[in-house]
Amino acid sequence: MSFMRINNLKVHFPVRGGFYNTIIDTVYAVDGVSMELERGKAYGLVGESGCGKSTLGKAIIGLEKITSGSIYYKGKNITNKRRDRKSIYNRDIQMIFQDSHSSLNPRKRIQDIIAEPIRNFLNLTPKEENRKISELLEIVGMPEDARFKYPHEFSGGQKQRIGIARSIATNPKLIIADEPVSALDLSVQAQVLNFMKDIQDEFHLSYLFISHDLGVVKHMCDHISIMYKGRFVETGTKYDIYNNPQHIYTKRLLSAIPKVTPIGREKRKRERIKVEQYYQKEYKKYFDEHGRVLDLVPISRTHFVATTSR
Ligand SMILES: Nc1ncnc2c1ncn2[C@@H]1O[C@H](COP(=O)(O)OP(=O)(O)OP(=O)(O)O)[C@@H](O)[C@H]1O
Numbered sequence: 404m405s406f407m408r409i410n411n412l413k414v415h416f417p418v419r420g421g422f423y424n425t426i427i428d429t430v431y432a433v434d435g436v437s438m439e440l441e442r443g444k445a446y447g448l449v450g451e452s453g454c455g456k457s458t459l460g461k462a463i464i465g466l467e468k469i470t471s472g473s474i475y476y477k478g479k480n481i482t483n484k485r486r487d488r489k490s491i492y493n494r495d496i497q498m499i500f501q502d503s504h505s506s507l508n509p510r511k512r513i514q515d516i517i518a519e520p521i522r523n524f525l526n527l528t529p530k531e532e533n534r535k536i537s538e539l540l541e542i543v544g545m546p547e548d549a550r551f552k553y554p555h556e557f558s559g560g561q562k563q564r565i566g567i568a569r570s571i572a573t574n575p576k577l578i579i580a581d582e583p584v585s586a587l588d589l590s591v592q593a594q595v596l597n598f599m600k601d602i603q604d605e606f607h608l609s610y611l612f613i614s615h616d617l618g619v620v621k622h623m624c625d626h627i628s629i630m631y632k633g634r635f636v637e638t639g640t641k642y643d644i645y646n647n648p649q650h651i652y653t654k655r656l657l658s659a660i661p662k663v664t665p666i667g668r669e670k671r672k673r674e675r676i677k678v679e680q681y682y683q684k685e686y687k688k689y690f691d692e693h694g695r696v697l698d699l700v701p702i703s704r705t706h707f708v709a710t711t712s713r
């Protein structure tokens with residue numbers, strides 16, 4: 404049973420310009436996206452820079468105004484509802500922001516940053532609150548004395564871990580994790596990802612995991628959606644996407660994953676060229692005359708592809 408349902412969601416931004424600062428164009432950042440999320444599952448959102456991943460995440464937690472479409476949480480329509488700061492929705496849905504630097508208030512100490520959701524949603528005594536903050540810092544591998552410092556005293560990776568500590572403080576149901584590890588060293592990346600998996604099992608959490616890294620998503624997610632120009636080109640289980648990709652854009656993304664080993668490098672290069680030629684040749688089966696991604700059609704119970712050729 405899904406606890407969240409997103410129907411044909413659109414977020415369009417007007418572009419203003421000219422002498423009178425009038426609306427001269429529109430950015431179709433998210434342009435008709437539907438998803439169903441179940442408890443305890445991890446959903447991956449992959450696509451190139453600017454395709455609308457962060458906008459979709461922000462629209463879900465209510466930071467971006469929804470142009471049309473709807474979001475249902477536990478059966479309730481919460482689209483563009485003015486959400487009370489202390490509402491259950493705000494407690495249950497948390498986000499780890501892509502830009503951890505600007506998402507942490509520079510004038511607050513770390514302990515107050517982490518305590519903010521705790522104070523909003525949990526009724527703890529000051530002593531319990533203190534213990535909870537220590538516990539969260541330990542979970543994300545930060546020293547106890549970090550709590551007295553300010554965000555600018557930390558590196559990008561450390562700030563990202565502080566963001567994670569804050570996001571899990573209130574035992575949320577869904578964490579939208581926007582590139583949570585892309586600013587981290589490889590060794591720390593694995594550590595944070597494994598940690599996120601552990602808390603997922605422990606708290607039966609769901610993730611909407613945003614990344615441009617298909618390897619990270621493969622490691623973390625059960626279900627994957629590939630996004631291009633504000634729309635899903637393909638969505639399916641991890642198996643569907645990696646073992647049976649159908650959309651030319653998905654194939655192109657997969658063929659572009661760099662491999663560490665030099666063995667077979669030439670062969671992979673030839674394959675990439677083949678995929679590219681195929682992309683040009685088959686383009687019309689996957690995009691309309693304006694270059695817009697077609698609607699998704701099912702090819703199995705779990706696997707959907709935006710194409711005409713079925
Ligand atoms: N507030 C805004 N006003 C106007 N355009 C915006 C706004 N926010 C985002 N956009 C545009 O919407 C599109 C999608 O942006 P978004 O940040 O969602 O991309 P993204 O997939 O998260 O990219 P990245 O991987 O680089 O983080 C981009 O073209 C961006 O320029």
Ligand SMILES: [Mg+2]
Binds near residue numbers: 456457458581
């Ligand atoms: Mg983004």
